[in-house]
Structures are given as C-alpha cells and as structure tokens.
Amino acid sequence: MALLIFTLSGGWDRRDTETNPFGNDGNVEPVADEQENTGINFEAYEDIPIETSGDNVPPPVNTFAEIDLGEALNLNIQRCKYVKPTPVQRNAIPILAAGRDLMACAQTGSGKTAAFCFPIISGIMKEQQHVERPRGVRGVYPLAVILSPTRELACQIHDEARKFSYQTGVKVVVAYGGTPVNQQIRELERGVDILVATPGRLNDLLERGRVSLQMVKYLALDEADRMLDMGFEPQIRKIVQQMDMPPPGVRQTMLFSATFPREIQRLASDFLSNYIFLAVGRVGSSTDLIVQRVEFVHDSDKRSHLMDLLHAQRENGNQGKQALTLVFVETKKGADSLENWLCMNGFPATTIHGDRSQQEREVALRSFKTGRTPILVATDVAARGLDIPHVAHVVNFDLPNDIDDYVHRIGRTGRAGNSGLATAFFNDNNTSMAKPLAELMQEANQEVPDWLSRYASRASFGGGKNRRSGGRFGGRDFRRESFGQGGGGGGGYYGGGGYGAMPGGYGNVPGGGYGAVPGGYVPYGRGGGAYYGGGYGTVPNQGYGPGVASAWD
Numbered sequence: 001m002a003l004l005i006f007t008l009s010g011g012w013d014r015r016d017t018e019t020n021p022f023g024n025d026g027n028v029e030p031v032a033d034e035q036e037n038t039g040i041n042f043e044a045y046e047d048i049p050i051e052t053s054g055d056n057v058p059p060p061v062n063t064f065a066e067i068d069l070g071e072a073l074n075l076n077i078q079r080c081k082y083v084k085p086t087p088v089q090r091n092a093i094p095i096l097a098a099g100r101d102l103m104a105c106a107q108t109g110s111g112k113t114a115a116f117c118f119p120i121i122s123g124i125m126k127e128q129q130h131v132e133r134p135r136g137v138r139g140v141y142p143l144a145v146i147l148s149p150t151r152e153l154a155c156q157i158h159d160e161a162r163k164f165s166y167q168t169g170v171k172v173v174v175a176y177g178g179t180p181v182n183q184q185i186r187e188l189e190r191g192v193d194i195l196v197a198t199p200g201r202l203n204d205l206l207e208r209g210r211v212s213l214q215m216v217k218y219l220a221l222d223e224a225d226r227m228l229d230m231g232f233e234p235q236i237r238k239i240v241q242q243m244d245m246p247p248p249g250v251r252q253t254m255l256f257s258a259t260f261p262r263e264i265q266r267l268a269s270d271f272l273s274n275y276i277f278l279a280v281g282r283v284g285s286s287t288d289l290i291v292q293r294v295e296f297v298h299d300s301d302k303r304s305h306l307m308d309l310l311h312a313q314r315e316n317g318n319q320g321k322q323a324l325t326l327v328f329v330e331t332k333k334g335a336d337s338l339e340n341w342l343c344m345n346g347f348p349a350t351t352i353h354g355d356r357s358q359q360e361r362e363v364a365l366r367s368f369k370t371g372r373t374p375i376l377v378a379t380d381v382a383a384r385g386l387d388i389p390h391v392a393h394v395v396n397f398d399l400p401n402d403i404d405d406y407v408h409r410i411g412r413t414g415r416a417g418n419s420g421l422a423t424a425f426f427n428d429n430n431t432s433m434a435k436p437l438a439e440l441m442q443e444a445n446q447e448v449p450d451w452l453s454r455y456a457s458r459a460s461f462g463g464g465k466n467r468r469s470g471g472r473f474g475g476r477d478f479r480r481e482s483f484g485q486g487g488g489g490g491g492g493y494y495g496g497g498g499y500g501a502m503p504g505g506y507g508n509v510p511g512g513g514y515g516a517v518p519g520g521y522v523p524y525g526r527g528g529g530a531y532y533g534g535g536y537g538t539v540p541n542q543g544y545g546p547g548v549a550s551a552w553d
C-alpha cells in the first residue's frame with residue numbers, strides 16, 4: 001500500500017516513491033573500518049583546539065547517537081558512512097539541537113554542511129505533526145532557509161541535504177539564478193520544507209510573491225562572512241529583515257564559515273539572538289594537512305612555470321594520469337585565455353567563471369570532477385564551499401588580495417582529513433599579501449621562504465589586508481575581544497605536526513629545484529622537512545632563491 005501522509009510542506013509525502021539519492025550505494029551495512037570507509041583521517045582531528053563563548057554552552061558529544069536526531073536521519077548518516085562526528089559537528093549539533101543561535105567558524109572541508117543540516121532536518125522531523133501552514137493562500141512556506149553565495153554551492157548543499165533527509169518526509173528544494181524561474185516555482189509549489197537558495201533568486205521569488213518566509217524557523221547562512229560582506233549584505237538584509245521572516249529569537253539562526261573577520265561578526269550579530277560563538281582550529285584548511293608552497297614567479301613566467309608543475313605532476317601521477325588541479329586566476333578573461341593556452345599545449349582544461357552560462361558552468365564542473373578535464377581554471381566563484389573529491393593541487397596562479405580568500409581557495413584540497421598541496425605564485429604585484437601569507441603559513445607549520453619573510457617584514461608592505469582576528473582560529477569571538485578577554489594566543493596547538501601522507505609530489509621539474517620523488521607518496525611533518533624528498537627536502541623554494549634575491553635586492 002502506498003504511504004501517503006499529508007504533510008504541511010504543502011503536499012503529499014511520497015516517501016515510497018522517493019528517488020534514492022544514494023543510488024545503489026544506499027544499503028546500510030556495518031562499517032568495518034572507519035578510515036577506509038570514510039576517507040577521514042580521524043587522528044588529524046583528535047587534538048584540535050575548540051573555543052566556545054556565550055551563555056550556557058551545551059556540552060559537545062562524541063557520537064551521533066548521543067543526540068536524538070531521529071531514526072530516519074540516523075540511517076542516512078550511516079548511509080553516508082559517517083562513523084564519527086567531526087569536531088565542528090560534535091560541538092555545533094548539540095548547540096543547535098538545543099535551539100540556540102550559533103556563529104561557527106571551522107576549517108574548510110571539516111563537515112560544516114552536515115553540522116547545520118542535521119539539526120534542521122531533525123527539528124523539522126520532530127515538528128512535522130505540529131506545524132500549521134496558512135491555508136487557502138497561494139504561496140510557498142518553507143520552514144528553513146539555507147543561503148549560499150554561489151549557484152554551484154547551493155546545488156551541492158541541496159544534494160547533501162537530500163541525502164540526509166531521504167525517507168524522513170522532509171522536502172528539500174533548491175532555487176538559484178541562471179535557470180528558468182518558472183520551473184523552480186513549480187517545484188516549490190509541490191511542497192518545500194527546506195529551501196536552499198542563492199540570495200538573488202530568493203529575492204526574485206519574494207518580490208514575485210511566490211514565497212513567504214513567515215513560517216521560517218531555521219535560517220542558515222553558509223559562507224556567512226561572504227554573505228555579509230559588501231557585495232551581498234543588502235540582499236541578505238532585505239531577505240532577513242525587510243520581508244516577512246520572523247525576527248531573531250523567534251527563528252533560530254546559524255552562521256557558518258571557515259573565516260570570520262571581526263567587522264563581519266559585528267555586523268552578523270544583528271541577525272542573531274543570545275548566540276554562541278564556536279571556533280574550531282583549522283584542520284583542513286591552512287594547516288598541516290595542506291602543504292603550502294609559495295614561489296616567486298614574474299607574471300611573464302607564470303604560464304611556463306605552471307606548465308612545469310603540470311608536467312611534473314603528470315609524470316608522477318598514477319599511470320601518467322593528470323591529478324585534479326584547480327588553478328585560480330583573477331579575471332574571467334584571464335581564465336578563458338589560460339584555459340585555451342593549456343588546451344593548445346596538451347593539457348585538457350576547462351573553466352568556470354561568472355561570464356559562462358549556468359549550463360556551461362555545470363558541464364565544466366562535472367567534466368572536472370570526473371577527470372575528463374583534470375584541470376579547472378577558475379575565478380573566485382569556485383573558491384568557497386565546493387567539495388570535489390581528490391583535488392590534489394590548488395594553484396594560486398594569481399594570488400587573491402585577501403588572505404581569507406586564500407584560505408578558502410586552498411581549502412578545495414585537503415578535505416575531510418585528507419592531505420593536499422597548494423602552490424601560490426607570488427611577485428611584486430602581491431606585496432600586500434606577504435605579511436598575512438607568511439603569518440598564515442607560519443601558524444600552519446609551513447616553511448616560509450626567507451624571501452617572503454623579508455617582504456613581510458618590510459614596514460611599507462605591512463598594511464596588507466590582514467583581517468585575521470583569531471590567531472590559530474579562522475576567527476575569534478569579537479565579543480570577547482571587545483571585553484578585553486581574548487585576542488591573539490600563543491602557539492602549541494600544532495605541536496604534533498606530521499599528519500598523513502602527501503599525494504603526488506614533484507619530480508624532475510626541468511630547471512626547478514625539485515628532487516625526484518619515487519613512489520609519489522612522501523611523508524611530511526613538522527621539522528621533518530622532506531616534503532618532496534630528494535633535492536626539494538629541507539628548504540622548499542630553494543630553487544627559486546637566486547631569482548627572488550635579485551628581484552628583491
């Protein structure tokens with residue numbers, strides 16, 4: 001017999017005909033080996049520093065089972081093969097399950113999506129019987145809104161949330177620009193509990209009167225610092241403060257990012273009520289898990305230098321295969337032209353940026369993910385949130401002007417406890433980044449080349465856009481600093497060093513200072529030095545020393 005339950009998502013619960021988002025992999029079987037099944041290097045997460053502030057912070061949990069998330073959601077957690085919660089999940093889920101507002105700052109790739117999705121889904125499951133949506137009015141009344149800065153990230157969150165809510169009766173719908181709005185309206189009218197959206201498209205739907213926010217109980221901003229910076233803030237204010245969304249205290253608000261500059265925190269506090277601030281030290285981003293290298297490369301040499309890196313990577317790759325490499329450039333034009341050049345030189349590449357149609361962007365992303373075009377040239381549109389498995393190398397061909405953008409960009413590798421490699425090309429156009437970059441690398445136990453330290457110590461370059469406020473954290477509660485209790489903080493948290501193993505490794509780079517790397521996997525660790533084995537051992541960037549010295553002196 002078909003299971004038809006009327007739900008207040010505005011439609012019929014069609015759990016029995018729901019497409020299985022896990023595909024054939026949706027069987028719930030006991031997980032034999034955590035490491036193998038999750039890909040998570042759990043040890044890397046053990047000593048992670050956690051900082052919370054606010055009134056009556058609910059204690060963290062060690063297992064998902066300690067929180068009553070509901071049976072259907074627990075089954076999905078097993079289907080996802082999540083054995084243990086990550087530190088941000090351990091701390092954030094009980095806070096959110098207790099109904100508290102939260103500003104959470106946790107390293108890239110550490111599972112923030114689940115940290116806000118689980119409590120939302122579980123909360124809606126519990127309330128399903130009691131919620132009454134307005135009747136007789138044509139409109140769509142989501143109970144939760146999740147906002148994301150890019151379309152691709154909105155899609156990704158939607159895909160994740162659909163997995164987590166499979167067979168729970170909770171309906172997730174996504175709305176984003178660049179696709180026909182009427183189709184999305186029709187989908188919304190079939191019922192929605194959780195609406196994942198980009199701000200532009202949601203505003204459009206609100207202005208058309210097709211969506212009402214009056215029933216919203218949960219509001220989540222992913223990449224919250226980006227959502228509240230100058231570009232997006234007016235749109236967010238409009239959605240959150242000028243339409244019919246219940247005020248803070250009535251709705252529950254959760255803000256998540258890997259970075260949280262102080263001034264954005266101050267702004268964000270308008271949207272929150274008696275919130276808890278949570279900072280989780282960076283495991284996945286600018287930490288030991290990502291080997292960061294910075295090389296001095298003049299603009300005119302960037303292409304040939306990139307080519308050398310890609311050649312070396314191919315030679316060391318698995319059966320001559322090119323490892324997935326994400327190359328960040330500054331402009332859309334620059335992205336197109338580099339992509340062309342790479343293709344002409346025998347490196348299958350594609351590109352993603354704001355001038356491409358949504359369809360082209362989606363095709364490009366798919367082609368990169370599947371390895372058909374293992375090089376993706378991107379602008380900052382791909383800097384945040386995208387969770388692409390097996391990205392081995394992020395190249396900052398053009399460095400960003402903001403250190404937080406750098407943190408998000410390199411965080412596209414080294415996800416979920418895996419290791420990764422990030423290379424930045426630095427030259428005289430990037431002097432304002434020298435100081436924050438050197439500091440960030442130092443915090444993360446990376447070896448800072450002498451020439452970069454010299455740039456960093458030059459007073460005239462010291463005014464770089466260094467918005468970092470958290471020392472070892474991606475951010476620290478600005479309320480504490482206002483009260484004079486916090487700020488800064490000594491070292492010691494990264495004392496352990498030496499996580500995991502490094503994929504790839506360069507060998508035989510023509511003209512470079514890299515040594516040959518047999519086997520491709522090279523252990524790395526603090527003080528150990530031997531990132532790339534051989535000649536590239538103890539002093540990374542040595543090969544560029546002379547060039548840099550002449551540029552500098």
Ligand SMILES: Nc1ncnc2c1ncn2[C@@H]1O[C@H](COP(=O)(O)OP(=O)(O)OP(=O)(O)O)[C@@H](O)[C@H]1O
Pocket residue numbers: 038040081082083084085086089106107108109110111112113114257258384385386387411415416
């Ligand atoms: N408890 C868990 N066990 C195993 N894997 C997990 C767990 N939680 C999340 N993951 C996986 O970790 C990866 C990274 O998660 P997610 O994309 O949510 O990171 P994030 O913190 O939002 O990163 P970013 O700051 O870059 O947006 C995903 O592939 C996700 O499926």
